[in-house]
Amino acid sequence: MLVVFIRTIILYIVIIFGLRTMGKRQIGELQPSELVITIMISNIATLPIEDTNIPTLSGIVPILALVCFEVIVSEISLHSLPFRYFVWGKPRIIIRDGKLDQKLLRRLRLSIDDLMKSLRSCNIFDIRDVSYAIIENTGKISVYQKFEAQTPSNALLKIPTQKNKNTPPTAMIIDGEVIKESFDYCNLSPKWLDKVLKEKNISISQVFLMTCDSSADYHIVLKENYS
Amino acid sequence: MNRMGLVSIIIAFILALCAFSMINLYQTKNDLLEQIEQIETALSNPTDYQYILDKTQALANSWEEAENHMMRFIRNNEIDNTSVIISEAISFAKNKEYHLLDASLKKLSHLISHIWQTELPILQNLL
Numbered sequence: 001m002l003v004v005f006i007r008t009i010i011l012y013i014v015i016i017f018g019l020r021t022m023g024k025r026q027i028g029e030l031q032p033s034e035l036v037i038t039i040m041i042s043n044i045a046t047l048p049i050e051d052t053n054i055p056t057l058s059g060i061v062p063i064l065a066l067v068c069f070e071v072i073v074s075e076i077s078l079h080s081l082p083f084r085y086f087v088w089g090k091p092r093i094i095i096r097d098g099k100l101d102q103k104l105l106r107r108l109r110l111s112i113d114d115l116m117k118s119l120r121s122c123n124i125f126d127i128r129d130v131s132y133a134i135i136e137n138t139g140k141i142s143v144y145q146k147f148e149a150q151t152p153s154n155a156l157l158k159i160p161t162q163k164n165k166n167t168p169p170t171a172m173i174i175d176g177e178v179i180k181e182s183f184d185y186c187n188l189s190p191k192w193l194d195k196v197l198k199e200k201n202i203s204i205s206q207v208f209l210m211t212c213d214s215s216a217d218y219h220i221v222l223k224e225n226y227s
Numbered sequence: 228m229n230r231m232g233l234v235s236i237i238i239a240f241i242l243a244l245c246a247f248s249m250i251n252l253y254q255t256k257n258d259l260l261e262q263i264e265q266i267e268t269a270l271s272n273p274t275d276y277q278y279i280l281d282k283t284q285a286l287a288n289s290w291e292e293a294e295n296h297m298m299r300f301i302r303n304n305e306i307d308n309t310s311v312i313i314s315e316a317i318s319f320a321k322n323k324e325y326h327l328l329d330a331s332l333k334k335l336s337h338l339i340s341h342i343w344q345t346e347l348p349i350l351q352n353l354l
Contacts, residue, residue: 021233053303061241068234068241075231 007056011045014060018067022074031088031137037070088137095133098146108135119143164215172218173210186214202226248300249346255293256343262286263336270332273325283320283328287313301342309338 048059077084118141129149134142172182206226212218266282290313312335319328
């Protein structure tokens, strides 16, 4: 049993190392080749864990080899467009100028229900609002709405830009712990934080979440037993 | 370190590991088969009991040494099977059951050759 436990830890470390080597994108939306690699790695890893007759190296070597192939394929794809299309596929336009390409929809084996579901997840409930819809190679649908259906932007409404409103708020305190990196991000100092908390008459340990942006606009959520 | 550099190092490490395991296995196989052949030659005229016993014991010792390396690269089932046959062979040699010892040696050489053949990167193993 101890052997299985130690093997699990070893393979866990190898997989974490592998996923980190493949990069952040691997953990988010998967390209076809990345999906294949992820499925294969998870299958290979379980073999030496379950069967102690299989040497651990027989699990580690193929995992590392797959990680290496993935990095090499990504590197080649970066430099060669035909290779990129071959391995990862090509985005396809299924709605062009508001016109649905039914032939392509059939070829992609995508039902109208799937399309409508994807549109709804983009907050579009009427297909007439869509100017362009593109199926990305991850299978996700990206939509560009018709001008009349688009949400007006601040620029369109001619609202002047407010100072420091281009940076999103960041967490400054999480569960009673100060995130030091947030001071640099917000251009603020720990003294400012002390002052704010003193004004509110609360201590750091009472704060569940505090977010703040570079204009020092903050929001505090107290822990349940203090609120 | 850049990702491609790291990948190159890992691939080099894997290839070195493969080469090391193949060379190690090839030497072990040759050494063991040679020892088996010597015992089989001695069995064709089984007068020197002590020589056959010593040679079988030496074969068992060589296998024990090789086993420790092979455990890291080869399925343990095949190694365990070989170990069982070697321990049988020692008993047969001690009890002067030479026809059984001969059969065990034949099985052993077949198993050892099989281990080597399954590790070879040939089409038969790849497909």
